[in-house]
Amino acid sequence: MPTEVPSELPVGDPEVRKAQTFQTKTSEQVDLVDRLNKFSCWSRAVKAVARLIRRARKVKSCDLSSVSERQSAEQLIIKDMQSQTYGEEIKLLSKGHQLPKQNKLYHLDVFLDAEGVLKVGGRLSRSSFPNTFKHPTVIPQGHHVTSLIIAHHHERVKHQGKGFTINEIRSNGYWICGLSRAVATYIRHCVTCRRLRRPVESQKMSDLPVERTEPTPPFTYCGMDCFGPFWTKQGRKEEKRWRQVQYLTEQFWSRWKKEYLHSITARQCWHGTKRNLQVGDVVMDAEDTLPRSKWRLGTVTEVIQGKDGLVRRAKILFGEKELNHKGERTIRTSLERPVQKLVLLLEAV
Incomplete structure (x- = not known):
C-alpha cells in the first residue's frame, strides 16, 4: 500500500530551510511644474491648474475659471517652482535666518510673504504702489515656467522688442533672475520676431577660384578682349607689331599681379x-x-x-x-x- 505524503510541512521541522522574500515598490514622484513641460502657453497652463484645484475641492461646476481661481493656480505653480529651485533659501528664511552673503539672492533682500511665496524686499516698501509692484515674485532663470512667462508677456506687447518685454514682465510683479539675457535669448529664437526683423543669412566669404588668380589667355573665362583685335601679316612690320602686343600683354599681367591681386586678398565682408x-x-x-x-x-x-x-x-x-x-x-x-x-x-x- 502506498504511504500518504502530507500536503503541509510541520512547523519547526529541522529539515525545512527558512527563506525570506522582500517586495519593494517604487513610485516616481512628478511635481506639478514638471507636468507643465507639455504646455507652450502660460495662460493655458494656469487655466488647467485652476481646473485641477476646482476638482480637488470637489466643485462640479463646468464654468470657466474665475480670476481668483487663476490667481490661486498661478501662486501654486510659482510656489512649487520656488521649492524646487530655492529649497535651501526657503528653509533658512522660514526659520528666521538671513541668507549668506555669497548667495545669489542676498542682494535682493528676499523674504517670504504670508502665503509662503519668495519675494524681493527692495527699497520701495514705503511707496504707494501695489505690493505686486513693490515686492515682485522671484522667478528662477532657465526654468520652463520662466520661458512661458516671458513668452506670454512678449506676446502681450506684440513682439515690440527686449525693452518693452522687460518692462511688461516687471510691471506685472515678476523678478526673473538674469532677465535681460533670458529675454534676449527668447526673442532671438522667436519665429514671429524673425519674420519681422531677422536679417538674411551669411557665411564666411569663400576663397577666390583658380580662374581669378592665374593668368590665362583672352576669352578663356570671359568675352572681353583687352588687347585687340589685332591683325597680323607676314613681314617685318607685322612681326614688330606682334612683339609689341606680347610686350603689352606681359606688362599687363605683371602689373595685374603686383598692383591688383593683393587688393582682393582681404575679405571685405562675411x-x-x-x-x-x-x-x-x-x-x-x-x-x-x-x-x-x-x-x-x-x-x-x-x-x-x-x-x-x-x-x-x-x-x-x-x-x-x-x-x-x-x-x-x-x-x-x-x-x-x-x-x-x-x-x-x-x-x-
Whole structure:
C-alpha cells in the first residue's frame, strides 16, 4: 500500500530551510511644474491648474475659471517652482535666518510673504504702489515656467522688442533672475520676431577660384578682349607689331599681379564662420521686388557645400498659396538660392 505524503510541512521541522522574500515598490514622484513641460502657453497652463484645484475641492461646476481661481493656480505653480529651485533659501528664511552673503539672492533682500511665496524686499516698501509692484515674485532663470512667462508677456506687447518685454514682465510683479539675457535669448529664437526683423543669412566669404588668380589667355573665362583685335601679316612690320602686343600683354599681367591681386586678398565682408543651413530648416525667401510680409516660406531640401565644408547655396522647396478642395498644396517649386537671400525662421530638429 502506498504511504500518504502530507500536503503541509510541520512547523519547526529541522529539515525545512527558512527563506525570506522582500517586495519593494517604487513610485516616481512628478511635481506639478514638471507636468507643465507639455504646455507652450502660460495662460493655458494656469487655466488647467485652476481646473485641477476646482476638482480637488470637489466643485462640479463646468464654468470657466474665475480670476481668483487663476490667481490661486498661478501662486501654486510659482510656489512649487520656488521649492524646487530655492529649497535651501526657503528653509533658512522660514526659520528666521538671513541668507549668506555669497548667495545669489542676498542682494535682493528676499523674504517670504504670508502665503509662503519668495519675494524681493527692495527699497520701495514705503511707496504707494501695489505690493505686486513693490515686492515682485522671484522667478528662477532657465526654468520652463520662466520661458512661458516671458513668452506670454512678449506676446502681450506684440513682439515690440527686449525693452518693452522687460518692462511688461516687471510691471506685472515678476523678478526673473538674469532677465535681460533670458529675454534676449527668447526673442532671438522667436519665429514671429524673425519674420519681422531677422536679417538674411551669411557665411564666411569663400576663397577666390583658380580662374581669378592665374593668368590665362583672352576669352578663356570671359568675352572681353583687352588687347585687340589685332591683325597680323607676314613681314617685318607685322612681326614688330606682334612683339609689341606680347610686350603689352606681359606688362599687363605683371602689373595685374603686383598692383591688383593683393587688393582682393582681404575679405571685405562675411569674415566669420556661421551656422550652416541644414536639411529641414524653415526659411523665408528674400525677394527685392516684394514687401517683407509677402516673402515666401520654404523648407531646405538640399545643401551645397564648398570645398571648405561651408554651405553658401541651398535648394529650397516652396509651396504655393493656392490650395485644392482638400486644403492641400498641390503646386510646389524647388529653387536653388544663395544663403544671402534666405532668412532662417526655424532650425531643423
